[in-house]
Amino acid sequence: MSTEYPPAHVSFGKAADDPEAAGSAPAGSPAVDTGEGAAARKALTALRGEVAKAVVGQDAVVTGLVIALLCRGHVLLEGVPGVAKTLLVRTLAQTLSLDFKRVQFTPDLMPGDVTGSLVYDNRTAEFEFREGPVFTNLLLADEINRTPPKTQASLLESMEERQVSVEGMPRRLPDPFMVCATQNPIEYEGTYPLPEAQLDRFLLKLTVPVPSRDEEISMLQRHASGFDPRDLSAVKAVAGEAELAAGREAVRGIHVDPKVAGYVVDLCRATRQSPSLQLGVSPRGATALLATARAWAWLSGRDYVTPDDAKALARPTLRHRVQLRPEAELEGATADGVLAGVLSTVPAPR
Ligand SMILES: Nc1ncnc2c1ncn2[C@@H]1O[C@H](COP(=O)(O)OP(=O)(O)OP(=O)(O)O)[C@@H](O)[C@H]1O
Numbered sequence: 001m002s003t004e005y006p007p008a009h010v011s012f013g014k015a016a017d018d019p020e021a022a023g024s025a026p027a028g029s030p031a032v033d034t035g036e037g038a039a040a041r042k043a044l045t046a047l048r049g050e051v052a053k054a055v056v057g058q059d060a061v062v063t064g065l066v067i068a069l070l071c072r073g074h075v076l077l078e079g080v081p082g083v084a085k086t087l088l089v090r091t092l093a094q095t096l097s098l099d100f101k102r103v104q105f106t107p108d109l110m111p112g113d114v115t116g117s118l119v120y121d122n123r124t125a126e127f128e129f130r131e132g133p134v135f136t137n138l139l140l141a142d143e144i145n146r147t148p149p150k151t152q153a154s155l156l157e158s159m160e161e162r163q164v165s166v167e168g169m170p171r172r173l174p175d176p177f178m179v180c181a182t183q184n185p186i187e188y189e190g191t192y193p194l195p196e197a198q199l200d201r202f203l204l205k206l207t208v209p210v211p212s213r214d215e216e217i218s219m220l221q222r223h224a225s226g227f228d229p230r231d232l233s234a235v236k237a238v239a240g241e242a243e244l245a246a247g248r249e250a251v252r253g254i255h256v257d258p259k260v261a262g263y264v265v266d267l268c269r270a271t272r273q274s275p276s277l278q279l280g281v282s283p284r285g286a287t288a289l290l291a292t293a294r295a296w297a298w299l300s301g302r303d304y305v306t307p308d309d310a311k312a313l314a315r316p317t318l319r320h321r322v323q324l325r326p327e328a329e330l331e332g333a334t335a336d337g338v339l340a341g342v343l344s345t346v347p348a349p350r
């Protein structure tokens with residue numbers, strides 16, 4: 001399992017506060033946006049430190065979630081139980097003053113339990129719409145693969161359309177709206193794995209690793225000195241909808257050199273040629289990679305995207321969009337391994 005992004009030589013925090021410190025940006029690179037965009041970047045950077053008050057480590061995952069919010073995407077979170085997936089998303093919502101809801105997907109969950117349904121009101125003798133948990137900003141969809149396809153489909157539809165239709169009546173979801181869906185990677189029995197076509201709807205697949213020894217010790221020390229994960233009152237809101245909107249606007253201004261666009265396409269085309277894969281990255285995947293790389297470029301304090309940005313985001317953006325051949329899987333190949341091979345063979349423009 002790897003989360004080797006952001007790459008070690010790029011520091012999201014430092015890059016944003018101090019452009020000189022951005023290892024990957026050439027010296028004298030043009031100063032990125034000033035004013036609103038710069039303030040938004042500063043706030044979104046501060047967010048990482050704020051989340052760290054509750055969650056030890058997991059910086060790369062937090063960065064990935066911010067990138068997804070900037071790109072208006074949704075995220076698959078993969079990790080064994082107890083690595084703070086829930087705590088992370090709850091804390092993120094608090095630092096952004098966003099509404100948060102969690103749904104445990106079970107075999108008997110109905111589409112209406114997610115989207116909401118019409119209920120009869122005796123007093124008015126009319127049907128009224130009662131909003132389901134999908135009407136929120138950050139939705140944690142826990143163990144999405146435990147619910148049958150019909151309920152999965154209702155969530156995926158809301159993700160795509162950003163609205164819910166009940167009895168033909170469309171109702172808009174709040175904005176921002178991001179789904180973080182978890183899948184338990186160790187249990188497959190009695191589950192309904194998401195079909196490939198559905199996986200493509202998630203912008204990123206982030207792996208939440210088990211913390212290092214030192215991180216785990218520091219987590220225990222916090223608990224010993226009274227930290228209670230149920231009480232997040234010490235975590236402040238450091239950014240909000242306005243900063244996210246300004247950030248999105250600024251990301252739209254990130255310059256894309258045709259050579260970098262060509263590099264992204266070459267990476268994706270190489271996956272289609274890989275003998276270990278039966279399904280390579282679709283053109284939608286290529287679009288996604290350029291989008292996440294641009295968001296990362298902006299967070300790093302640049303106004304143009306580099307091949308390194310694309311490299312940094314290739315695994316989390318593409319790993320769920322490729323399908324291994326069964327033979328390759330038996331031989332121990334992994335999506336991340338194949339992507340690492342592609343990254344090392346496709347020449348990057350200079
Ligand atoms: N990196 C960490 N930093 C701080 N606390 C942590 C960390 N990892 C685990 N914990 C502790 O473990 C508890 C369990 O985390 P949480 O419930 O968020 O895990 P999860 O990944 O959502 O698990 P599950 O898959 O069972 O839902 C947290 O409340 C916290 O006390």
Ligand SMILES: [Mg+2]
Nearest residue numbers: 085086087142
């Ligand atoms: Mg959880």
